Amino acid sequence: MISLLVLFTSFHGSAAAISWSPGPRQTGEVLLDEAVTGLGGFVIRVGSNGCTSKNSFDVLVKKKAGITSLAPHYELTIVRKTPDECKAIVEDGVVIAYDLKNDLGISGNYTYSITNPVSSAHPFADVSGYYLPKIVKDAAMDVPLPREVRPEPFEQFTARPDFFSCLLPVDWARSAADPEGDAKAGIYQVQLTRDGLARPEDGEKYYFPRPLIYVGYYAPGNREGKTYANYLADYDRLLRKNAGSNKSCYNKPRKMTIAGREATVTDYEVWQELPRGPLFTTKYWLKARFVVVKARQGFYVLAFKSPKEFYNQNFPTFQTVLDSFAPKR
Known part of the structure; x- marks a missing residue:
């Protein structure tokens, strides 16, 4: 109900x-x-006179174009709809938490910000008990020390002879180049995998399927006979076949639009069961995103x-590859 009210307010609220x-x-506000x-x-x-709760507020949601092409940005504004006329003295106000998915219906890939202003501390106020340090202490007795987080290192890659360029993560394992094979197939590609994320189970050594990034150019008359149109037609058949x-x-x-070109984005999840000998089977959901770009x-x-x-x-590593993609054909 909260999600429906927020969405209704977002698109139909007063312009005043x-x-x-x-x-x-x-x-x-x-x-x-x-x-x-x-x-x-x-x-x-927020301030309270003793009768302020989550029900005292609405959250107005404004959806905007995002920083990246595949992730929208949401501006959130907290508005008090019910005045608190009670007489209690609540020096520290009340703390209210919101879950973006359950309370506001925001999920998937996105960025968000809160537009409300935050006041400075009142003169001589004791803020040592404010929830920013306190809630962390209450949530976990042993708070781990912060560790340095460094962005994934990337390097510029160009598919020769001048098919496309993009950034590729240097810490991912890259498939060996095969210019002769690519030329014969009419498919010029690079593939990367991320190692070291899963551990053996059941005392048996095995390799869990690894995250994979693929970038390729399909030339006219390629060996697979693929075109932009029939690539999407194949996906449409899968969509209809697996409905329900x-x-x-x-x-x-x-x-x-990707790099100024018409593009289509498809997402899917498929349940996988891979035998690991006579006794064990690796079971997992495979999740994928394909971006098909016209040349x-x-x-x-x-x-x-x-x-x-x-x-x-x-x-996010794949998103960086996509954001840096520059088609040449």
Whole structure:
């Protein structure tokens, strides 16, 4: 219900300027005492006279074009709809938490920000008990020391002779180049895999399927007989064939522009069962995204496939490859 109300407000709200709510008795856009944002949710501290709860507020959601072509940006504004006319003295206000998916219906790949202003501490106020340090202490007795997080290193790659260029992660294992084989097949490609993410199970050594990034150019008359149109027709057949299946989920294709070219994005998940000898079977969900880009002649394919449990942590690497992609044909 909350998600429906938020979406309704997002698209049908009044265009009039929102009034301000500097205190619990005023309705309008809330002046926050504190705000902490994180993966999948955020927490705010607001003033209270004793009768303020989550139901006292609406969150207005404004969807905008994102930083990247495949991830929209959401601007969130917290608005007090119910004044707090109670008489209690609540010096530290109340802390309210929101889950983006469950409360606001925001899921998938996205970025978000909170537009409300945050006030400075009141003069002589004791903020040592504020929830930003306190909630971390309450959530875990042994808080791990922060570790340095460095961005994935990339290097520029160009498919010879001048088919396309993009950034590729240097820490991923790259398939050996085969210019002669590529020329015979009419498919000029590079493939990378990420190692070291899974461990052996059941005392038996095996290799769990690895995340894979693929970038390729399909020239006219390629050995597989593929074109932009029949590549998408093949996907459409899979989508219709597996409709209603509990072993797969094929999403409807989405049109967009990649590097100034017409492109189609497809996403799917498929249940996999791979035998590991007579006694054991590796079972997992394979998740994939394919981006098919029109060329002046032929077409391009950029793909990311991974066991679902490793998908989110490795998808940003593929997004960097996609954002840097420059077609030459």
